[in-house]
Amino acid sequence: MRVLVVYCHPVPESFCASVRDTAVEVLQGRGWDVRLLDLYAENFNPVMSCEERRSYNERAPEDPALKPHFDHLMWAEAILFVYPTWWYGLPAMLKGWFDRVWATDVAFKLPAGKGRITSLMRHVTKVGVITTCGAPTWWSVVVGQPGRKTILRGMRALCATRCKTFFLAHYLMDSSTPKSRAAFLGKVRARLERF
Numbered sequence: 001m002r003v004l005v006v007y008c009h010p011v012p013e014s015f016c017a018s019v020r021d022t023a024v025e026v027l028q029g030r031g032w033d034v035r036l037l038d039l040y041a042e043n044f045n046p047v048m049s050c051e052e053r054r055s056y057n058e059r060a061p062e063d064p065a066l067k068p069h070f071d072h073l074m075w076a077e078a079i080l081f082v083y084p085t086w087w088y089g090l091p092a093m094l095k096g097w098f099d100r101v102w103a104t105d106v107a108f109k110l111p112a113g114k115g116r117i118t119s120l121m122r123h124v125t126k127v128g129v130i131t132t133c134g135a136p137t138w139w140s141v142v143v144g145q146p147g148r149k150t151i152l153r154g155m156r157a158l159c160a161t162r163c164k165t166f167f168l169a170h171y172l173m174d175s176s177t178p179k180s181r182a183a184f185l186g187k188v189r190a191r192l193e194r195f
Contacts, residue, residue, distance in 0.1 A: 001032045004076035008039045008083040008094040020082045028194040046096020060105040069101040078126035083132040089147040122158040130168045132173040
């Protein structure tokens with residue numbers, strides 16, 4: 001299985017980095033071919049330009065910096081997202097990656113007239129999310145878990161019809177302890193063994 005790990009956190013020594021490292025270790029240990037995409041480390045530009053937006057419905061963006069990202073999407077059979085939940089949603093960097101990379105003629109084709117879009121991502125059969133969240137579980141649910149819905153409902157709709165998904169979150173991250181973080185890494189290992 002070819003898995004793209006999309007990692008998004010600006011602090012190299014963050015707990016998310018430990019999650020990322022654990023995930024990569026487990027997936028490689030299973031014999032999967034893993035590509036790690038670290039958006040902050042590569043200084044990905046999440047800002048869509050005026051011209052890029054004007055041509056968005058007509059063609060894929062022409063920025064050469066996006067070409068490797070398009071190639072990663074076409075290569076992947078599974079995608080794992082590792083990021084912190086900020087203000088109940090995705091970090092701006094990750095949202096900008098979706099805006100610019102999951103684009104026309106890359107992730108989907110728009111119809112010539114009326115009709116439905118055509119997915120170009122049917123080769124992706126698994127999508128997972130591992131995140132941290134400062135809020136408690138109950139409050140995240142009350143707010144509607146917008147980050148979870150963006151990926152596991154919205155973006156997943158472009159993937160294979162029977163695409164398998166999972167969501168794993170360490171809630172109350174701001175008051176976490178070494179014990180709670182170690183327990184969460186254990187959950188990450190167990191969940192990825194079944195991914």
